[in-house]
Amino acid sequence: MTVRYRPVTPAVDEALERELSALIIESLNLTDIGPDGIEPTRPLFGPGEGGLGLDSIDALELAMALKRRFGVATRSDDAKNAQVFRSVRSLAEFVGTRRREAGGAP
Numbered sequence: 001m002t003v004r005y006r007p008v009t010p011a012v013d014e015a016l017e018r019e020l021s022a023l024i025i026e027s028l029n030l031t032d033i034g035p036d037g038i039e040p041t042r043p044l045f046g047p048g049e050g051g052l053g054l055d056s057i058d059a060l061e062l063a064m065a066l067k068r069r070f071g072v073a074t075r076s077d078d079a080k081n082a083q084v085f086r087s088v089r090s091l092a093e094f095v096g097t098r099r100r101e102a103g104g105a106p
Helices: 014-028 056-070 088-101
Strands: none
Touching: 014 056, 014 088, 056 088
């Protein structure tokens, strides 16, 4: 009998996604978009159709805002950062995981 590994997809935390969208807008002073205007799976960085168009300076600001609001930190040299900061959904998964690991709110 062969047992295959299936990754567990974390449940989508829509409230956390909304909070992160608001945090992005607030911390980056984005005045031309509201929290509902950021689709959870929309790319946050780089040019391109559907992307929000953020850059590396925005990533630093956003990382600091995540630390202040949620107490979670990323390392600037972490190869996973591109995946973590890909979208609001990936940020929500990261924050949720870190909070669970720390024994905090889901």
